Every structure is written in C-alpha cells, then in structure tokens.
Amino acid sequence: MAAPGHRGSPVAVLAVAAALVVSSCLRPAAAEQGEDKGGEEEAQRQQRYNFRFVRHARDAPLVSHFNYIVVGGGTAGCPLAATLSEHSRVLLLERGGYPYGNRNVSSEYHFADALADTSPRSPAQRFVSEDGVVNARARVLGGGSCLNAGFYTRASGEYVRAAGWDARLVNASYRWVEKELVFRPDVPKWQCALREGLLQAGVTPDNGYTFDHVPGTKIGGTIFDSTGRRHTAADFLRTANPRRLTVFLHATVSQILFRHREGSAKPVAYGVVFTDPMGVQHRVYLRGGGKSEVILAAGTLGSPQLLMLSGVGPRGQLEKHGIRTVMDHPMVGQGVADNPMNSVFVPSPVPVTLSLVQIVGVTRFGSFIEGVSGSQFGIPLHASGVRRRSHTFGMFSPMTGQLGTLPPSERTPEAMRRAADAMRDPIFSYGSHLLIRETWTPVSASHLAMEPSLRISGRCVRRTYSVTAHHGRVRPDVAAFTSTVAAPLPSCRAAAASPCATAASVADSPCATASSVADSPCTTAASILGPLSTGHIELRSTDPRANPAVTFNYFKDPKDVERCVRGIETIERVVRSRAFSRFTYANATAMDAAFDRAKLANFLNLLPRHPRDTRPLQQYCRDTVMTIWHYHGGCHVGPVVDQDYRVIGVEGLRVVDSSTFKYSPGTNPQATVMMLGR
Numbered sequence: 001m002a003a004p005g006h007r008g009s010p011v012a013v014l015a016v017a018a019a020l021v022v023s024s025c026l027r028p029a030a031a032e033q034g035e036d037k038g039g040e041e042e043a044q045r046q047q048r049y050n051f052r053f054v055r056h057a058r059d060a061p062l063v064s065h066f067n068y069i070v071v072g073g074g075t076a077g078c079p080l081a082a083t084l085s086e087h088s089r090v091l092l093l094e095r096g097g098y099p100y101g102n103r104n105v106s107s108e109y110h111f112a113d114a115l116a117d118t119s120p121r122s123p124a125q126r127f128v129s130e131d132g133v134v135n136a137r138a139r140v141l142g143g144g145s146c147l148n149a150g151f152y153t154r155a156s157g158e159y160v161r162a163a164g165w166d167a168r169l170v171n172a173s174y175r176w177v178e179k180e181l182v183f184r185p186d187v188p189k190w191q192c193a194l195r196e197g198l199l200q201a202g203v204t205p206d207n208g209y210t211f212d213h214v215p216g217t218k219i220g221g222t223i224f225d226s227t228g229r230r231h232t233a234a235d236f237l238r239t240a241n242p243r244r245l246t247v248f249l250h251a252t253v254s255q256i257l258f259r260h261r262e263g264s265a266k267p268v269a270y271g272v273v274f275t276d277p278m279g280v281q282h283r284v285y286l287r288g289g290g291k292s293e294v295i296l297a298a299g300t301l302g303s304p305q306l307l308m309l310s311g312v313g314p315r316g317q318l319e320k321h322g323i324r325t326v327m328d329h330p331m332v333g334q335g336v337a338d339n340p341m342n343s344v345f346v347p348s349p350v351p352v353t354l355s356l357v358q359i360v361g362v363t364r365f366g367s368f369i370e371g372v373s374g375s376q377f378g379i380p381l382h383a384s385g386v387r388r389r390s391h392t393f394g395m396f397s398p399m400t401g402q403l404g405t406l407p408p409s410e411r412t413p414e415a416m417r418r419a420a421d422a423m424r425d426p427i428f429s430y431g432s433h434l435l436i437r438e439t440w441t442p443v444s445a446s447h448l449a450m451e452p453s454l455r456i457s458g459r460c461v462r463r464t465y466s467v468t469a470h471h472g473r474v475r476p477d478v479a480a481f482t483s484t485v486a487a488p489l490p491s492c493r494a495a496a497a498s499p500c501a502t503a504a505s506v507a508d509s510p511c512a513t514a515s516s517v518a519d520s521p522c523t524t525a526a527s528i529l530g531p532l533s534t535g536h537i538e539l540r541s542t543d544p545r546a547n548p549a550v551t552f553n554y555f556k557d558p559k560d561v562e563r564c565v566r567g568i569e570t571i572e573r574v575v576r577s578r579a580f581s582r583f584t585y586a587n588a589t590a591m592d593a594a595f596d597r598a599k600l601a602n603f604l605n606l607l608p609r610h611p612r613d614t615r616p617l618q619q620y621c622r623d624t625v626m627t628i629w630h631y632h633g634g635c636h637v638g639p640v641v642d643q644d645y646r647v648i649g650v651e652g653l654r655v656v657d658s659s660t661f662k663y664s665p666g667t668n669p670q671a672t673v674m675m676l677g678r
C-alpha cells in the first residue's frame, strides 16, 4: 500500500533556498491569456524557482548542440528533462508558453476557463475527434498537468507487471513524483457523500486515502494544494541541474532529422528543426557519442504526428502529404484510444462546495465512478459570501466543449455557439445545468415537474429557473439549460452549508467541513477501464501546429458499452443511497426523471428517442459520450517502440509519454506519465 503524505507536506517551495530572478526574456511568455494581473504571490513563487534556463525561442541560437533533445515540455517531458540534466546537457523544446502567472492554469477555480479559452495563446488547444467529441490537448510548459482535474493515482501492480517495468524503480519514481507534487485533498461534504454512497452502492472495500489502484472506493491524491493552487509538471524543473538544462518556450518542432550512418542499415536521428513564433527556423544537433538521443514527449497527438511529419509512419499516408519516407512504419498512429466519459447531472437542493475529482470508485466490472461538485468552476466564492459573477463556465458546458446533451454527430460549431449564447442569457446568471437538447417542444407535464418553485428552507429562499419556464418553449436549435439551481441569499449561505443530513455517516470519515459554497448542480461521471475500442491518428496537413485527424471509435467494442451501462447503474444506486439523500431532492422528481429508463433519453437530455430500442442505457452511453481527456496510444510499446521506448527501425530516437500506453493506467494517468518521465 502506498503511504501518501498529508496535504502541505511536500512544500517544494521551501526546498528552494535562493530567490532567483526569472529570466527577463520570459516575461512576454508569461503574459498569456488569463494572466493573473494581481498574481504577486504567484510571481514570487516562480521567482523562488531557479528557472534562469527557461527562455523564449526567439532568443535561441540558429544552431546549437546537446546530448539529449526532449521534444515536448509536458507531463512526461518535464520530469524526463530534469532527470537527464543530472548527468548530461539537455535541451527541452516546448511549443507553448509559461504556466506561472496564468490564473487559468494555476487556480482550481479556473479549471474550466482554460478549456474554454480557444485563443491561439491558450494553454489548451481544442480538437474535435472524427467521432464528433470535443477534446483538448495541452500547449504549455507542464503540458496536461496544467489543464487537468488534478486527481493523482498510481497504476495497478498488474499494470506494472504487464508493462514489464522494474517494480522497485517504478515505486521509487512514483515516490519522487509524490514528494514534489502531490497533496492530500480536503474532502468536502458532497464528495464525502459520494464516497459513502459508493460504499453503500457496493463499490467496496473502503480503501481510505491511497494512491494505489485497487477495487473499491478511495480518496486519491491531488496536484492542487490547500489553497486551490495547481502544482504542475513544470515544477519538476526546479530539481534540474540549471547548468545542464536549457528550455525554449514557443518552440514548435517541425521535424526530426535523420541520416544514414556508415555500417548501419537503420536511419539515425541526429537533430531536430524547430520554429519560433517569428517563423525563424532553428536547428539543434545531437552532439557526440552513441548515447545522444532525441526523445519525443509530445503527447498522444504530438508524438505520432511528429514521427509522421519526419518520415516515420505509414508510407501511404506520408506520400499523400508529400513527405519523404524515412521508415515505413504502419503502426505509427494506430491503437489510439480515449476513455469515454458519461455524466449524470444531479441537481442538489442545497448549495455544495466546489470540488474537482477527489473520490473514485473502482468497480470490479471495469467502470470508474468519479464526481465533481459545484458547476460554476469559474466563480470562486469569497469569504464575504459575495461571488464574482464573471463566468458561467461550468466544467460540463458548451464553452469547454463538454456538450453531452447532443449526440456527438450533432455537436457542430454552430450548435456549440448557440448553446454557449444561451448559457450567457441573464436567466442563467445563477448558473444552470441540466442541459437539454432543444426542439420546439411544448412544455410538457414532465417538464413541469421540474418547473420553478419557490422553496423555503430555513432563512433561505431558493428559486429555481428554467428556460422552459421563461420562454414557455424551449428555443429552437439551441442547446438550452433547464435548471434547478438554487440561489440562496448571501446571508443564508452559512445556513445552507450547515452539516448535512447524513452527518452521522460522514462524521467519522476523513472529510473536511465545507469551507466555501458554489452552485448546486453536481456531476457524477462514469469512465471505463481500457477502453477496448481503439482508433487512429492521421495527418491532416504538414503544419506541426495543426491538429492531426483523430478517430477514437468510442464504444465500438460492445464490452465498453456494457461497462458504461453498469457504471451508470452504479451511479443510480449511489444517488439513491441513504448517504446521498441530502444532495438529492426529497421528492426525487429530477432523479426519478433522470433514472426512469423510459424518460431518460427524451427528458433529461432530450436526446433522440429510440422507441424500439430496448436498451436505452446503451444508447444513453453512446449519445452522451464525452471525453475524460485520458487519450493515449499511437506509439505503442511493441509495434512502434521497444521495451526501452526506442523507436523500432531507427536509431537515436525514443518516445516517452502517454502515446506509448495501450491502456490508460489506473483510473487517471498523470501519475504514471510523470513516473515514466522520471
């Protein structure tokens, strides 16, 4: 059993003795979208790190030489570069900018804002898979760890054995990661209820707080500290040898250079070409010695894409784009998968604390249950009880691309835009969130069941709003939001956040008291093990900045559908559990509707009816599929890289990142990606 430390213990900041000034050439890079203008504290924090070696690509020499060139300063690339710099001269090339000072990266409350930012300077680059599911990939130093929901959990022992890894080294590397970056979360009451509910629903045993991936219910680690500040893979760079590491930001690698060495039949990688934002090309060469290498850590989309752009990939595809074939490698870009996520919105009659993923239920049938509470992730509640109403971006909103209320094929940019516009409507100013698919549907009796009512609870007056109530009809072609969101008066907040009805069951649990209150809708999401359904990545163009075409083939394998169905059924049991009763409506109108199989597809989400389909939950899984952003594969160990992560068929080149995974490790992959980098 892993022995996780307590929140706050791994305070790396303290370990850094000298307050060294960040290179002045970094300042423009820090001025990214979402920069926290008042982020003095953050600026001080970064200045404590010895990051003089991080520079803007425009300041890079036109030609340079290093022992190792790491492409991609992400979740794997940062620990990898830091580790290699202990003994060698290393160059880390990252196409994105600096994460520090960017509120959208550093604050838990702005989780959704980073994903909603689709500007060219955003740390998140949106992509839409050929399946129609909107997704995001990182474009920032620290990679996906700058965007993710923070949940930290190791891979299972079985996974480690199957990968053929040295368990001792794996554990030592996980521990290194955990010492630097991982915290124990303060678990708010809604998450406590989820935990108890999972146990009551049979997702047992109770595994307490652990990083281990074992069946049952557990509290995992997080990369957010007690103030909600994110710690990212970029923080690993403070462990680097500053004399041996150079990092260039805004450096987009467009090609790996290959040549033929005398006496070797295999092409040998000897350098890379990267472009700075001014369009100037720079060349970096490996210097001396057979140990020098180019190492790709550009992620699931980036690494296969770069291999193909450099002539290593399926010949037919390379020729289609006029790329000279260095090595015909049919399996590059194959076996790409994304763990599907299906969510159930659970309107809560009481306001709940904002939380990202903290509790996970690992079922024995291959479904993982996670939950987030407080839909308005952009709205921190201040101590005064007055909340800033500057955002209405929930985690599951059209702004973030998580539009599970339309089947993937209908998630057009137009539908997304209309949905986003609808959400900006003042009527949603208190938040929203049961998303429904719109048609000119007259208000029906079942809609009325969720219509506004004035609820009085203690001193709190709570109103509920819905579009149907306001307009009498649901708007045409607009994903609309019907809602049972509570808007308690500020003075009622304390009362609203008072101990929950299930206090007896949670009192002894290691859960914290709610400290802040957000909006009431909560989401429980099921994601699945594996998955077994896989797809592929193909080049769309030769532009390294453009997204390749990605097909995940969600639910192609019937076993994945079955896992999803059983996951949703488990959520149903959780929501109906005694432990969860405080967070569901007493008359259960909404939940009845949500879980009434007959109504599920046409009421909660107004998804297409499938009248002859006797398996509505299966259809629900397909129609509401979203991403949990755990995509992986494309450079599998075996067909593309060998057991030491060397690209088969060429020399001097490895891939070390999530693209090498056949299955996603644990319930959430970042721990294992970081471990691999180490």
Ligand SMILES: Cc1cc2nc3c(=O)[nH]c(=O)nc-3n(C[C@H](O)[C@H](O)[C@H](O)COP(=O)(O)OP(=O)(O)OC[C@H]3O[C@@H](n4cnc5c(N)ncnc54)[C@H](O)[C@@H]3O)c2cc1C
Residues within 6 Å of the ligand: 071, 072, 073, 074, 075, 076, 077, 093, 094, 095, 096, 115, 136, 137, 138, 139, 140, 141, 142, 143, 144, 145, 147, 148, 149, 150, 151, 152, 153, 251, 252, 253, 254, 297, 298, 299, 300, 302, 303, 306, 357, 544, 628, 629, 630, 631, 657, 658, 659, 668, 669, 670, 671, 673
């Ligand atoms: C919104 C979101 C939520 C998530 N939630 C969780 C969670 O709660 N827990 C969890 O464990 N996991 C979570 N994940 C998944 C996890 O973060 C990823 O699996 C992990 O970050 C992948 O790491 P990587 O090193 O493979 O790729 P990345 O971290 O994406 O790193 C790749 C890097 O390469 C750079 N790059 C790409 N191409 C080039 C190029 N041509 N030149 C230069 N640089 C390039 C990119 O800019 C990027 O920084 C989440 C992910 C997202 C996006």
